[in-house]
């Protein structure tokens with residue numbers, strides 16, 4: 244009894260154990276190859292930094308889109324919470340909402356974006372955005388990024404849900420504690436994280452991140468920095484994703500609403 248392998252060669256059943264040994268060897272080398280090509284892919288992952296502030300509604304859009312595309316594109320997404328107030332001060336830019344026509348436009352624009360991207364973003368009242376104490380949320384995010392970065396994504400999302408969807412406070416410690424709990428941060432960790440808001444190293448880290456964004460040429464939020472062939476490319480705003488995909492050598496597949504968290 245025999246069968247034909249790749250054309251005229253006929254092998255009998257007696258050869259099968261030998262053949263299987265060869266096959267096992269192939270499998271090992273294929274596994275080794277796939278491991279090494281995975282390593283190479285990891286090494287070649289392009290770093291994309293997202294500088295954001297939770298009082299920026301357009302930052303939320305960029306955040307969700309990049310979190311969705313993180314699993315589609317060969318990128319290493321680095322979340323960089325910064326302080327937009329510092330960027331405005333340093334560059335002389337102003338919050339867009341201060342201009343009445345822009346504020347009105349943003350309300351309509353965000354409603355359309357909410358539907359397109361499936362993100363429950365709304366423009367909150369200007370007074371909510373202008374609270375000085377909102378900096379506490381920037382400092383808390385910085386502390387989380389330093390001490391327990393695994394919670395940064397969920398906490399950012401929860402703070403946006405509060406301020407940009409439910410018109411809730413993000414400056415009082417009680418609000419931040421509620422947000423931390425909703426983000427899944429263990430309640431035992433939260434008091435220490437809230438104390439960190441006053442620590443010099445946290446303040447310095449926030450300033451440092453903001454200065455790094457400024458050094459890339461930031462003047463607003465979100466600021467996306469794509470590192471392409473060793474060159475950082477700074478992109479402002481949340482409406483240049485097709486261009487970002489092109490620069491990264493990836494494909495823009497639209498809003499990926501099926502991946503929405505809401």
Ligand SMILES: *[C@@H]1O[C@H](CO)[C@@H](O)[C@H](O)[C@H]1NC(C)=O
Pocket residue numbers: 393394397426427428504
């Ligand atoms: C983040 O939130 C999701 C639910 O939206 C949850 O499944 C996940 O465990 C959370 N991550 C952490 C690190 O708590």
